Amino acid sequence: MVSTATRIGDFQFDNCLMNAAGVFCMTREELAQVESSAAGSFVTKTATLEARAGNPEPRYVNTDLGSINSMGLPNKGLDYYLDYVIEEQNRIGSKPHVLSLVGMSPDETHTILKKVQASDYQGLVELNLSCPNVPGKPQIAYDFETTDTILKEVFSYYTKPLGIKLPPYFDIVHFDQAAAIFNKYPLVFVNCVNSIGNGLVIEDETVVIKPKNGFGGLGGDYIKPTALANVHAFYKRLNPSIQIIGTGGVKTGRDAFEHILCGASMVQLGTVLQKEGTEAFERITKELQTIMAEKGYETLDDFRGKLHYID
Numbered sequence: 001m002v003s004t005a006t007r008i009g010d011f012q013f014d015n016c017l018m019n020a021a022g023v024f025c026m027t028r029e030e031l032a033q034v035e036s037s038a039a040g041s042f043v044t045k046t047a048t049l050e051a052r053a054g055n056p057e058p059r060y061v062n063t064d065l066g067s068i069n070s071m072g073l074p075n076k077g078l079d080y081y082l083d084y085v086i087e088e089q090n091r092i093g094s095k096p097h098v099l100s101l102v103g104m105s106p107d108e109t110h111t112i113l114k115k116v117q118a119s120d121y122q123g124l125v126e127l128n129l130s131c132p133n134v135p136g137k138p139q140i141a142y143d144f145e146t147t148d149t150i151l152k153e154v155f156s157y158y159t160k161p162l163g164i165k166l167p168p169y170f171d172i173v174h175f176d177q178a179a180a181i182f183n184k185y186p187l188v189f190v191n192c193v194n195s196i197g198n199g200l201v202i203e204d205e206t207v208v209i210k211p212k213n214g215f216g217g218l219g220g221d222y223i224k225p226t227a228l229a230n231v232h233a234f235y236k237r238l239n240p241s242i243q244i245i246g247t248g249g250v251k252t253g254r255d256a257f258e259h260i261l262c263g264a265s266m267v268q269l270g271t272v273l274q275k276e277g278t279e280a281f282e283r284i285t286k287e288l289q290t291i292m293a294e295k296g297y298e299t300l301d302d303f304r305g306k307l308h309y310i311d
């Protein structure tokens, strides 16, 4: 029997596929739809302390090869998502979940994480260090000094299971430098990758999204090779206690298989989920199971991280 069950930290999941933050996770209704699908878990829309309306529309567009977005962190505010994951955690038969968070400033991030620390929530938290779409706010994780400072401060008070969402890196030296920082902290996971930031898609003579004169984060086919490289680079560099969540360009079972081969313990669906809906979880799970069966693999452990190189 083939199993796609997995584990992140002390949490067991019946399936290794879940949504990527930003897709199907803005409202309780959307989160409940993911919960009742074949997904192994859900992650909430990245929450700020207060609710935000986000950027003007159009702010998300699907393309033949993926998607571009500049949402600008629209969300219903921390309490909305925190209350929901606590409610869910107390529901018999509930899956374990992930709460995604970031402040609009380091101070706000600490305020948020202190609230979560003091709450009844015992599940996973994903601190988003990689939002590319808020005008005037650079991505935290491209500034290694700030990233190190924030993590140092966070782990001075935060004792619950925490992971981070990373942007793609494009240079071997940056993989080395980033991994050296992450290895200093008791992170449960790193999630590679967020969208490739600040791409530009044009139709006829005009940009396709309104914010930032059309600049936005790319997802889908455009980003799979970059995502796989980041998953594998961090799998090879991080302490074994820090697991990898693979995100980027997954639209088939083969894509999920490749993320796991590169070292991912869990795989998230973004653009494909937006395009296809929650049916994508069952389809991609079945495709992954078929590949595993053909290769004689029974569990993800049989092939996770076992990417072959050419001698």
Ligand code: DHB
Pocket (backbone or CB within 6 Å): 022, 046, 054, 069, 070, 071, 072, 073, 074, 128, 130, 131, 132, 133, 134, 194, 195, 217
């Ligand atoms: C948004 C986009 C991201 O890639 C992210 O990590 C967080 C927020 C957004 O534009 O809403």
